[in-house]
Amino acid sequence: MQLSTTDYLEEINKQSQSKFYDWSYHKLLQAGFNSEWAHTINSIVLLFLVILILLIIDFIARKVILSVVTRFIIKSKNSIDDYLIKNKTLKYISHFIPLFIAQQISPIIFLGFPNWLKAINKGIEILLVLNIMLIVHSALKTLRDILKTRKSFADKPLESYLQVSQIVLICIGGTITFSILTGISPLSFLVSLGAASAILMLVFKDTILGFVASISVSANDSIRVGDWIEMPKHNADGTVIEINLNNVKVQNFDKTITTIPTHTLLIDSFKNYRGMQTSGGxxxxxxxxxxxxxxxFMTEEEIQDLERIQILKPFIEQRRLEISEYNNRSQADQSMPVNGRKMxxxxxxxxxxxxxxxxxxxxxxxxxxxxxxxxxxxxxxxxxxxxxxxxxxxxxxxxxxxxxxxxxxxxxxxxxxxxxxxxxxxxxxxxxxxxxxxxxx
Incomplete structure (x- = not known):
């Protein structure tokens, strides 16, 4: 709702405005516009001008400041800052500058439009929440990439943990966003959400099962990235290349990719060849x-011929002695081949x-x-x-x-x-x- 001229003048007296706003407003009055139209046109023009300035500031923050920081990071021997650039953490941090400026100048531009000002402030707050979520998400991805370089975490299902963190982050961000839009406290929203927990359990059944399976697989060390597994039920026979919240990706020996739901690892049997690979045989x-x-039976001539085989000669000599001693002791009739012992x-x-x-x-x-x-x-x-x-x-x-x-x-x-x-x-x-x-x- 727009303010009347009297209400607007009272608002002017109550709050301190920018001299530029006053100057542009009076220039519009001198041009023949009435106070309401002058106020509206002045706010719209200033809005577009501020948007243009914010875009320029955002461009400078991303292109100039980040380029300088990036050149400094490239020269650094630390790999952590490289992952920060790769996952766009610094880029998302740079977005805070125009958002902060917009939050400060919006009360000046929309001074006579409290409803507009309230809606725009909510929009800026939501953008700030989303930007914080993006920063936290990129930081988590950076942490994942760093842990992957560590030998103790190389075969752990880090993707599953990252996806769980994303879900928690989305839930927190969604709760705060809903609270900003409706004016309801986050605690009240969560209490009301408890009534719909049964529906949420049904909707996120596979995700919950996958999360539990990921924790169980990691705790029991039953499967790792790089393991060779065989799961005939799913036509999987190859190397595990990824373990995430919902599925396990196996690259078969024919280079095809088989996707197995993570929770099936708890209910279906599979063969893991890791023990064979680590045993050395x-x-x-x-x-x-x-x-x-x-x-x-072999004749003596055939035995003598085989005795020329070097690795077999010690066995034949020992066995011939054993057989001779046994036959002499048992007084076997050698005229019948069945009697006694023979090779x-x-x-x-x-x-x-x-x-x-x-x-x-x-x-x-x-x-x-x-x-x-x-x-x-x-x-x-x-x-x-x-x-x-x-x-x-x-x-x-x-x-x-x-x-x-x-x-x-x-x-x-x-x-x-x-x-x-x-x-x-x-x-x-x-x-x-x-x-x-x-x-x-």
Whole structure:
């Protein structure tokens, strides 16, 4: 509501005005405008003039002052001020200058318009609150970036904590803003908000669950940034690249990104390979299926031939002595091969594989290392290699495993053994040809 001429003159007498305001107001009166129009036009012109001045001040604060500060910070060896520039903390602080000036001169411009003055003051106060929120938020982001450089915080879910802080900041800023707009005290607003807590719990259910999950994950140290996890239910198999309030981002080995809701880490199972990575060894567990029909006793000539294998020779010499002592003691009839003890080709191959693994420099000697025979199946007798490589990196590990089995597959024929293979089309074709040749003969 606009003041009448009488009320306006009384307001003039009550308050001290700017000489410039008085001068421009009287100039408009001399130009033929009545007091109300002169007052309105004077306020509008001064408003645009002040806005222009505030924009210039803001430009100077951001471009001139900040540029000087930035050059000084760049020369500084401290990294904290670099993060302040990156997160625009100083830029938001510079906005205080025009807002403070606007708050001081608005009563002069809108002296005769109390309703306008009240609304503009509320707007400036809200802008100040928003600017403070931006400063606090940028400071929190700076704190996050600084903590990321610390080794003890590098694998912690800092994004989750930042997002929780943002939510708290928004709630506080929203409460203060609502209080400014309505004139209700923040405490009364919070009391009335308690009645709607059930609705808020429903709306922010996922956020609350994510927050609880983030705290639990951090407290139990069940997952960190950089961990390799496997979660088949969500088709995730790769490295954790981010943990925030609502989800966990996993970069799979095919470079795709899988997003998993954070709270599912509490209710669904997942496999974390961190223990394997920190142990210094990665398990190799693979079997060679030996064709059962090729398993037999070895003749002395064949044993002497295998004795030329350097890593197998000590085993053969010791085993020959043990067998000889046992057979002499039991007076076994050597004319029948079944009597007494004999060396078998699969036993010698197992001994060779064990000796080869023990002298392999790529195998971790501090962990379990064995070659074991599994239960026979329709695919032969599985001879399982159960060892740990001394390098957990994926590409190195695969190379170690491949080299190990390349060698074992190559030497198995020296032990008169065959690896089981399902018949291929060529096998059936050759068998058919042999049958036809037999019939022709």
């Amino acid at each position: 990665r398990r190799i567990k693979r079997a060679i299926n030996i064709k059962i029909s090729t398993i037999r 078998t080709n699969i036993g010698l191959f197992r001994a060779y594989a064990t000796a080869y693994i023990r002298q392999n420099p790529n195998i971790n000697k501090d962990m379990i290392s064995m070659v074991r025979q599994m239960d026979p199946t329709e695919h032969g007798v599985p001879l399982e290699i159960y060892v740990f490589s001394n390098d957990t990196r994926f590409e190195i590990y695969e190379g170690i495993r491949s080299d190990l089995f390349d060698h074992l597959f190559a030497v198995i024929t020296y032990f008169k053994l065959e690896v089981f293979e399902s018949p291929a089309s060529d096998d059936l074709r050759n068998l058919s040809i042999k049958i036809d040749q037999t019939h022709l003969q």
